[in-house]
Amino acid sequence: MVADNTALAIAETGALAERRVAMLIDSSISALPPFLTPRAGLDSGFMMAHVTAAGLASENKSLAHPASVDSLPTSANQEDHVSMATFAARRLGAMNDNTGSILAIEYLAAAQGISLRRPLKSSAPIEQAHAILRRSVPEWSRDRTMHPDIEAARALIDSGKLAALVPVAPLDALRHAGQDIG
Numbered sequence: 001m002v003a004d005n006t007a008l009a010i011a012e013t014g015a016l017a018e019r020r021v022a023m024l025i026d027s028s029i030s031a032l033p034p035f036l037t038p039r040a041g042l043d044s045g046f047m048m049a050h051v052t053a054a055g056l057a058s059e060n061k062s063l064a065h066p067a068s069v070d071s072l073p074t075s076a077n078q079e080d081h082v083s084m085a086t087f088a089a090r091r092l093g094a095m096n097d098n099t100g101s102i103l104a105i106e107y108l109a110a111a112q113g114i115s116l117r118r119p120l121k122s123s124a125p126i127e128q129a130h131a132i133l134r135r136s137v138p139e140w141s142r143d144r145t146m147h148p149d150i151e152a153a154r155a156l157i158d159s160g161k162l163a164a165l166v167p168v169a170p171l172d173a174l175r176h177a178g179q180d181i182g
Contacts (some may be wrong), residue, residue, distance in 0.1 A: 008064050046140070
């Protein structure tokens with residue numbers, strides 16, 4: 001059941017990231033150019049990247065079906081309840097890969113949104129994350145193959161460089177009015 005709960009968390013993380021991409025590319029919500037392209041109508045921008053993110057999020061939803069509810073007797077009914085733990089754990093790798101790609105697409109879309117908002121600036125950590133990406137991936141000005149950009153963003157996420165930008169409060173700082181949160 002732990003693997004099932006982990007699968008649900010991974011699927012939800014990917015689904016939330018996909019929804020943020022959807023909001024960024026929708027000019028009626030973000031007030032950014034449609035599909036985050038400065039040449040709306042001529043270029044597709046992030047349209048197909050969003051389709052990719054949506055497809056991966058949907059695949060994760062299918063993979064998140066609880067394996068623990070799918071028990072079948074085996075070994076001539078000597079094993080009357082099988083946990084399906086092997087499958088439950090094995091699918092997490094694919095789900096993690098899918099979600100990593102969705103997060104990379106979100107990173108690219110967010111960076112493009114920041115670029116399109118210039119000369120406005122964001123917070124220092126977000127500006128640092130933007131600068132780190134821009135060293136590997138140029139701003140989106142015309143349609144191009146996005147796969148190398150997604151791979152570069154994914155490598156940055158996997159490297160931990162972005163996580164280092166986020167301050168982490170010690171657990172004691174999370175305690176409120178002397179009440180233990182755990």
